[in-house]
Amino acid sequence: MYNQPALKKIINSSLVNISYNTESERLIDPVKYVLSIGGKRLRPVLALMACNLFSDQIDDAVVPVTGLEIFHNFTLVHDDIMDKASVRRGFQTVHSKWGLNQSILSGDVMAFITNECFLQSPSHLLQKIFRIFNKAAIEVCVGQQIDMDFEKAIIVSQNEYLRMIELKTAVLIAASVKIGALFGGADDKEAEIMYDFGRNLGLAFQIQDDILDTYGDVKVFGKVSGGDIAAGKKTFLYVKAMEIAASDLRKRLQELYSSETSDTEAKIKNVTEIYDHLNIKFISENLATEYLKTALSFLEKAGVPQERKEELIQMTGSLSGRDR
Amino acid sequence: MYNQPALKKIINSSLVNISYNTESERLIDPVKYVLSIGGKRLRPVLALMACNLFSDQIDDAVVPVTGLEIFHNFTLVHDDIMDKASVRRGFQTVHSKWGLNQSILSGDVMAFITNECFLQSPSHLLQKIFRIFNKAAIEVCVGQQIDMDFEKAIIVSQNEYLRMIELKTAVLIAASVKIGALFGGADDKEAEIMYDFGRNLGLAFQIQDDILDTYGDVKVFGKVSGGDIAAGKKTFLYVKAMEIAASDLRKRLQELYSSETSDTEAKIKNVTEIYDHLNIKFISENLATEYLKTALSFLEKAGVPQERKEELIQMTGSLSGRDR
Numbered sequence: 001m002y003n004q005p006a007l008k009k010i011i012n013s014s015l016v017n018i019s020y021n022t023e024s025e026r027l028i029d030p031v032k033y034v035l036s037i038g039g040k041r042l043r044p045v046l047a048l049m050a051c052n053l054f055s056d057q058i059d060d061a062v063v064p065v066t067g068l069e070i071f072h073n074f075t076l077v078h079d080d081i082m083d084k085a086s087v088r089r090g091f092q093t094v095h096s097k098w099g100l101n102q103s104i105l106s107g108d109v110m111a112f113i114t115n116e117c118f119l120q121s122p123s124h125l126l127q128k129i130f131r132i133f134n135k136a137a138i139e140v141c142v143g144q145q146i147d148m149d150f151e152k153a154i155i156v157s158q159n160e161y162l163r164m165i166e167l168k169t170a171v172l173i174a175a176s177v178k179i180g181a182l183f184g185g186a187d188d189k190e191a192e193i194m195y196d197f198g199r200n201l202g203l204a205f206q207i208q209d210d211i212l213d214t215y216g217d218v219k220v221f222g223k224v225s226g227g228d229i230a231a232g233k234k235t236f237l238y239v240k241a242m243e244i245a246a247s248d249l250r251k252r253l254q255e256l257y258s259s260e261t262s263d264t265e266a267k268i269k270n271v272t273e274i275y276d277h278l279n280i281k282f283i284s285e286n287l288a289t290e291y292l293k294t295a296l297s298f299l300e301k302a303g304v305p306q307e308r309k310e311e312l313i314q315m316t317g318s319l320s321g322r323d324r
Numbered sequence: 325m326y327n328q329p330a331l332k333k334i335i336n337s338s339l340v341n342i343s344y345n346t347e348s349e350r351l352i353d354p355v356k357y358v359l360s361i362g363g364k365r366l367r368p369v370l371a372l373m374a375c376n377l378f379s380d381q382i383d384d385a386v387v388p389v390t391g392l393e394i395f396h397n398f399t400l401v402h403d404d405i406m407d408k409a410s411v412r413r414g415f416q417t418v419h420s421k422w423g424l425n426q427s428i429l430s431g432d433v434m435a436f437i438t439n440e441c442f443l444q445s446p447s448h449l450l451q452k453i454f455r456i457f458n459k460a461a462i463e464v465c466v467g468q469q470i471d472m473d474f475e476k477a478i479i480v481s482q483n484e485y486l487r488m489i490e491l492k493t494a495v496l497i498a499a500s501v502k503i504g505a506l507f508g509g510a511d512d513k514e515a516e517i518m519y520d521f522g523r524n525l526g527l528a529f530q531i532q533d534d535i536l537d538t539y540g541d542v543k544v545f546g547k548v549s550g551g552d553i554a555a556g557k558k559t560f561l562y563v564k565a566m567e568i569a570a571s572d573l574r575k576r577l578q579e580l581y582s583s584e585t586s587d588t589e590a591k592i593k594n595v596t597e598i599y600d601h602l603n604i605k606f607i608s609e610n611l612a613t614e615y616l617k618t619a620l621s622f623l624e625k626a627g628v629p630q631e632r633k634e635e636l637i638q639m640t641g642s643l644s645g646r647d648r
Binding site: 021023024026027078081082100101102104105108109111112113115116119123126127130131134137138139141142144145146148149167 | 402450
């Protein structure tokens with residue numbers, strides 16, 4: 001069995017070994033850049049873990065699932081344009097480094113480099129696996145659309161928010177796990193169970209991400225706390241707070257959140273105080289824990305010996321805490 | 325045998341029948357819009373003609389080759405952002421109608437809708453056909469990159485220009501024809517011959533397009549003449565003129581072409597006069613005709629009865645004139 005660091009190493013080396021059309025370095029330099037500035041490689045690592053759950057042989061899966069990471073980074077390059085984000089993972093974003101046109105085009109080519117990876121799947125799995133990935137890719141676009149629509153919406157319900165993160169984040173993690181399982185020889189029923197495992201894991205992961213943006217330790221989490229509050233981004237914390245606050249407090253939170261003050265420190269402090277008053281961190285952590293429990297209950301159903309599940313259980317646990 | 329109007333009708337009806345993820349109409353409305361405002365459907369029509377060259381049965385090819393049209397329109401949506409173009413085919417471009425973020429995202433989803441089309445290929449052809457398409461898709465991105473780089477370049481050689489249009493335009497037409505041939509049951513050797521037919525056809529097509537932008541009849545061509553000159557876009561006409569002009573005239577043409585005057589009418593008139601003086605229209609038409617002849621010489625090699633080739637020969641002829 002492979003452990004998480006070993007799998008991350010395999011993915012990183014696979015990313016380095018991608019062969020590009022080298023006729024234009026200008027096109028490919030931003031691709032190499034964005035793929036080199038780190039990240040957890042969560043999706044392909046989970047895919048290989050799911051493969052390894054069913055099989056000791058993971059070689060055939062490595063190149064195709066590397067496509068999951070390239071697709072994920074493709075979405076980041078374009079999302080950063082839409083969000084006008086200048087920094088990601090402590091590095092300049094592609095559009096702030098190379099400009100709008102370059103970030104659109106270098107992003108675009110990543111979608112087709114992703115295809116190249118999937119096209120190296122064994123023939124008997126290609127159609128099935130590519131369809132699972134591509135369905136998720138379309139859903140990610142829908143999720144990003146709904147997330148953009150939320151910017152203009154005044155009220156977003158908890159269910160609407162959860163559906164958005166399901167599409168934007170969870171379905172790709174779910175598809176990654178399902179694809180990995182199929183590479184490992186899982187049958188359709190087992191692959192579907194693994195999809196549900198990944199879907200719940202992805203929901204927990206995104207809610208945790210929302211919590212960490214406000215309550216995370218800067219040193220551990222690597223970015224300044226409160227970025228979402230400063231930007232007025234609708235997160236699970238905000239949506240939940242708006243749902244449970246009494247009408248006066250709700251009105252105050254809404255005004256505070258949408259205000260474009262230059263004193264972001266005060267804004268973050270005031271919003272966090274309202275969250276604390278409403279016990280939002282506790283409520284959010286509880287929901288994330290619920291999703292993690294549901295995820296694990298699906299993993300339990302997978303018909304393989306318990307000891308094969310240990311890596312995935314540990315990975316699931318690590319996503320629930322701060323050590324990521 | 326199907327004729328061109330019949331095939332265009334089949335593609336248009338296939339485009340209307342695409343099933344979208346309807347969870348966000350905001351995401352899909354621009355996709356439907358851009359696919360509804362016309363165009364020659366050149367790539368899928370050529371693909372079906374190439375299929376029909378080898379087989380009477382074209383049904384299996386229709387949905388996959390519809391992907392070629394969706395991909396082409398995906399590139400147009402993003403290219404129009406990069407070129408800051410507000411009008412295409414007499415209609416507002418997606419980004420001028422819906423804004424930057426929407427045009428990036430609705431463009432993106434078209435890349436994956438393209439994949440959905442190709443994924444409906446018969447299993448035994450899927451990997452081969454998808455690889456041919458995807459190689460072309462990456463090359464189109466490289467071509468667009470080189471085209472963008474030309475904006476800043478002072479001198480572009482004829483060979484550099486021809487390589488750019490080969491990548492940006494011709495390889496997708498070549499891939500379309502090759503894919504169609506494979507759907508029709510062509511073997512690898514015949515498919516390769518058809519690729520070369522399409523590549524030369526595509527080169528001729530783009531040079532004709534450059535000629536028509538300056539010398540086309542507004543009523544027939546549907547857009548105002550001289551747009552490329554007004555924008556200072558490096559075309560075959562400009563590149564050739566810069567190559568053959570004596571040094572004084574070359575200097576004058578370069579200054580004129582790069583000037584950002586408000587009197588575009590005078591700019592177009594002055595540049596066209598230099599082109600006329602240098603016989604650029606004649607030289608360009610000659611090269612386009614050369615490529616068309618080469619294209620037809622490849623078509624001759626295809627091992628099917630002459631009468632099956634008539635539609636493609638007629639199509640090739642129509643691209644050499646103004647009746648498109």
